[in-house]
Amino acid sequence: MGVLKALDDNNIKIDCVAGSSAGALIGSVYCCNTKPNMMKNIALQLDRKTWLDLTVPKRGFIKGNCVEEITKLLTGGKNIEDTNKKLSIVATDIKNSKVFVFKKGPIYKAVRASISIPGIFVPVKSRDKVLVDGGVIERVPVNIVKDMGADIIIAVDVGFSTKPGRINNVFDVILQSIDVMAKQILENRIILADIVIKPNLSHIKPSRFDKVEECFEIGYNETIKNMKKIKAIIKKYKD
Numbered sequence: 565m566g567v568l569k570a571l572d573d574n575n576i577k578i579d580c581v582a583g584s585s586a587g588a589l590i591g592s593v594y595c596c597n598t599k600p601n602m603m604k605n606i607a608l609q610l611d612r613k614t615w616l617d618l619t620v621p622k623r624g625f626i627k628g629n630c631v632e633e634i635t636k637l638l639t640g641g642k643n644i645e646d647t648n649k650k651l652s653i654v655a656t657d658i659k660n661s662k663v664f665v666f667k668k669g670p671i672y673k674a675v676r677a678s679i680s681i682p683g684i685f686v687p688v689k690s691r692d693k694v695l696v697d698g699g700v701i702e703r704v705p706v707n708i709v710k711d712m713g714a715d716i717i718i719a720v721d722v723g724f725s726t727k728p729g730r731i732n733n734v735f736d737v738i739l740q741s742i743d744v745m746a747k748q749i750l751e752n753r754i755i756l757a758d759i760v761i762k763p764n765l766s767h768i769k770p771s772r773f774d775k776v777e778e779c780f781e782i783g784y785n786e787t788i789k790n791m792k793k794i795k796a797i798i799k800k801y802k803d
C-alpha cells in the first residue's frame with residue numbers, strides 16, 4: 565500500500581497490475597478505485613479475528629471464508645475484467661504443478677486462491693485444479709505483467725522472510741520454507757523488471773495486523789528512495 569501511495573503522490577500512472585498472495589489482495593482493491601490511504605485506514609480497522617476462521621487441520625488451519633467475504637466487500641463483488649486497470653491474479657495449481665492466472669471472474673474467489681499459503685489455508689478446488697498461494701512459484705509475477713502489455717515494470721518483493729533465529733513454530737517453518745524456494749525461482753525471473761523495490765519487512769511477521777502503519781511507511785519510504793530511478797526510466801522510455 566505504501567508503494568502505491570508513493571507512486572500516486574508522484575503522479576505515476578499504473579496501467580497493469582499482477583499480484584500473488586497479499587499482493588493479489590492489495591492490487592485488486594487498488595484496481596477497484598480505492599486510494600492507498602483509504603486502503604490503509606480500512607486495514608487499520610481489521611484484526612486477526614476478522615480475517616481468520618480456524619478449522620480442524622486436515623488440509624490447512626484456516627478455512628479462508630472470512631478472507632473471501634472481506635475481499636468481496638472491499639472490491640464490491642466486481643469481476644477481474646470489470647476493473648479500470650488490467651488485473652491478473654496469480655495462484656499455484658499443485659495438482660498439475662503449474663502457475664494458474666485468473667484473468668476473469670469474481671475477484672474475491674481469485675484472491676482467496678492466491679492467498680492460500682500451503683499448510684495454513686485450506687486449498688481451493690476448481691474443476692481439475694487444486695489452487696494455493698501464487699507466491700509458491702510466482703512470488704513477484706514479473707513475466708505475467710509483461711505478457712499483459714506493460715512497457716515499464718516496477719516489481720515489489722516483500723517475501724515471507726523472518727529474521728534468523730525466529731523460526732519458533734509451525735507457521736514460521738512453512739513460511740520460511742516457501743520463502744527459500746521462491747527466492748531461488750525469483751532470481752531467474754526478476755531480471756525482467758525495470759526496477760525492484762524491496763521493503764525490509766523481515767522483522768514483521770505476516771500475522772502482525774497491528775503493524776499496518778509501520779508496513780505502509782516502510783513501503784512508502786523505500787519507494788521514495790527509488791523515485792529518481794523510476795522517473796529516469798520513464799523519461800528514457802518516453803524519449
